[in-house]
Amino acid sequence: MKIEFSDQLSTLGHPLRLAIFRLLMRRYPDRVPAGEIASALGIKASTMSTYLSALARDQLVEKQRVGTSLLYSINMTTVQHLFGYLFKDCCRGRPNICMPFSTGADPMSDRKYNVLFICVGNSARSIFAESLLRAIANDRFNAYSAGTRPGSQLNPFALQVLMDKGHDISALRSKDLSEFSHIDAPHFDFVFTVCDQAANEECPAWEGQPVSGHWGMPDPVKVEGTNAEKALAFQRAYGALKARIESFVALPIESLDRISLQKSVDDIGRIGPNDGT
The missing domain is CATH 1.10.10.10 (Winged helix-like DNA-binding domain superfamily/Winged helix DNA-binding domain)
Structure with missing residues (x-):
């Protein structure tokens, strides 16, 4: 039809x-x-x-x-x-008549990119992503994270995983998304949601139309059971995000046009929760 x-x-x-x-x-x-x-x-x-x-x-x-x-x-x-x-x-x-932003025919310039990871609580998954990107490729990316409705503390299981993996947790804190909406906030090149609930919510359009992606995965905070079972859920979330961020870091960003880059980001979002280690 x-x-x-x-x-x-x-x-x-x-x-x-x-x-x-x-x-x-x-x-x-x-x-x-x-x-x-x-x-x-x-x-x-x-x-x-x-x-x-x-x-x-x-x-x-x-x-x-x-x-x-x-x-x-x-x-x-x-x-x-x-x-x-x-x-x-x-x-x-x-594009000068119909489009308020570039259609992305040209590759992104070779520079250090700003990346924001968003979830609801900013206590575990987005904190994992921020820490992982900073550890894996700090020379190429500035990593940030925020929550749409953040709590006052980071999840203790998440902090333990990060410490066990050798991450510096001294500067980590739960932040509201509004911190990145003021005039002096970083200009983001990439914005990723890492939980379904945050992606379901209406968020403001970002200045400059960054490349965006949804990398949702199960919330380890919701896992019930023994402390060992809860800790395993956080380990799995960390591993899944590590697999995605390693794939992201491996992209030849400087040589990809926006359309190809967006497709690659979407493909990374299909990496399953069991693909990490």
């Missing part, structure tokens, strides 16, 4: 369908249960089903059944065609 661009734009014209689309774009390449989307946006399950059906009908999202659950993700091929139509046809490819 041929889908018209006008039908897709009409579907996205509804504010709640647009909100679902935006959430799935933030979570890309994840496949997200309908119930999680409904909970994040405060939409009734029956209404959510209708909205998701409309988005799937116009091939803006894809659905897959896993067991008894339906999982939804962005159909990026269709979305790219829609965006290409808007830019190349409607705007005649003129």
